[in-house]
Amino acid sequence: MPDTPTTRLSLYKSASDGSEDVNYTQDIGQNLDKLDAAVGFQACTSSTRPSSPYSGKPIMESDTTYRTYLSNGTLPASASWIEIPNSSATYNNNLKLATGKQINIGASASPANIAILAASTADDIISTRISGDTQSRYLVEADGATYWGTGTTAADVTLSRTSTSTLTLTGNLTVTGSINSASNLNMGAWTTWTPTWTTTSGSATPSYGNASVDCKYARIGRTIIFRLDIVFGSTTNFGTSPTTGDNWLFSLPVTPAAATNSTICTVALRQSNTAALTARARIASTGTDVIISIAGGRVDATAVTNTGDVDSLSPWTWANGNEIHAVGQYEAAS
Known part of the structure; x- marks a missing residue:
């Protein structure tokens, strides 16, 4: 009577009491095939994922630009897959960070939750567009300059720091509430x-x-x-x-x-x-x-x-x- 197979790959184990002769095909050949298939990420498609994955089983999907997953071993198997971000595929899940952790781009020394080290003040940091747009509707540069536009033409409203203690708005400002000033409200020349x-x-x-x-x-x-x-x-x-x-x-x-x-x-x-x-x-x-x-x-x-x-x-x-x-x-x- 053989011993119980291994839990993850179901590798065959001959009887440990010596009552069973070693069979190359069964004891060595098939086990080597299973080991070979288990090394690295198993290639599959989004519709042919393994039906009985072990906990920690990694896969990559050839039909989704190689999204990568590992199984947490729970049932049903279809709900056990946890996506792993990679640079090839578009990540298709929510990315959760613990409190106090950060997304850091460029090895910034800032402790902020989102920290970006840019090469110049004019580097684009945040941009939003709608499908079909050729220009950013909303754009933030590394120095904080913020631009708004239609998405098809250059920005027509800009808010930026132009000198010490000075913010400059290019465009019109419509206020539906109150403007309160504790100091002078400088309207410029008449x-x-x-x-x-x-x-x-x-x-x-x-x-x-x-x-x-x-x-x-x-x-x-x-x-x-x-x-x-x-x-x-x-x-x-x-x-x-x-x-x-x-x-x-x-x-x-x-x-x-x-x-x-x-x-x-x-x-x-x-x-x-x-x-x-x-x-x-x-x-x-x-x-x-x-x-x-x-x-x-x-x-x-x-x-x-x-x-x-x-x-x-x-x-x-x-x-x-x-x-x-x-x-x-x-x-x-x-």
């Missing part, structure tokens, strides 16, 4: 704009000529802050044969949300040190311009001859050196 100068009647259209037109605005969300400083010059044209019905219109830098006749700021009108008065700027019916309406008397108490809305003859006959100044804010339409 934008220059030249108001279009027309009249409500379309007649007696004026032109600036060599007037000093210094108008700028800044935008924070939908809030427009602006200043308007105009000093008329020697070649300023106040229109041909103007009347008090040719009221002036000055265009705003951004279309306002306010309704017609809404006041957006106070205006200072100046003919001289004594001939000066205040007015108000209100939204015109055009929806994109303001009309300046005389709102008070002259500082020297001299009666104002022409009142109502400002034009080439109101509140006085405008000339070289006369000035208009305003600072205000309003809500943009969009």
Whole structure:
């Protein structure tokens, strides 16, 4: 009676009490064949895996670019296979690391869970694409510069560290909540704009000529802050044969949300040190311009001859050196 076969390869063992003669084919030849077949990874396909693998049995699948597995010896056999990552095949399972362990690329000295040692600051570290994309939709470089795009063209939004303590956003930022700043909120230089100068009647259209037109605005969300400083010059044209019905219109830098006749700021009108008065700027019916309406008397108490809305003859006959100044804010339409 032979002894019990080996547990993993079922190698034949002749009776240890000497009662059985050695049979070459059975005791040596077949056992050598089993040993030879068991050395290294057994080649198979994903559908022809061994049906009775021993615990620790390694296999490689020729139809999955050589994914590699070992069996943990449990039943059923089909559920016993544990995938082993390799550089040939695409890993087809979750990779779990214990707490405190890391994925380290390039022998980085960082203790982070994911640590990467790159050759240059511009090396691509993380990239995401959707099938069919030719460009990254999301890309992070080694220095932290982050890019977003459509997947078919170069990135159109960038966030990067451009100098000490400075992050720079290239593109637009839409905020649905609040922006809180414990220090200054630096919006950069204001934008220059030249108001279009027309009249409500379309007649007696004026032109600036060599007037000093210094108008700028800044935008924070939908809030427009602006200043308007105009000093008329020697070649300023106040229109041909103007009347008090040719009221002036000055265009705003951004279309306002306010309704017609809404006041957006106070205006200072100046003919001289004594001939000066205040007015108000209100939204015109055009929806994109303001009309300046005389709102008070002259500082020297001299009666104002022409009142109502400002034009080439109101509140006085405008000339070289006369000035208009305003600072205000309003809500943009969009």
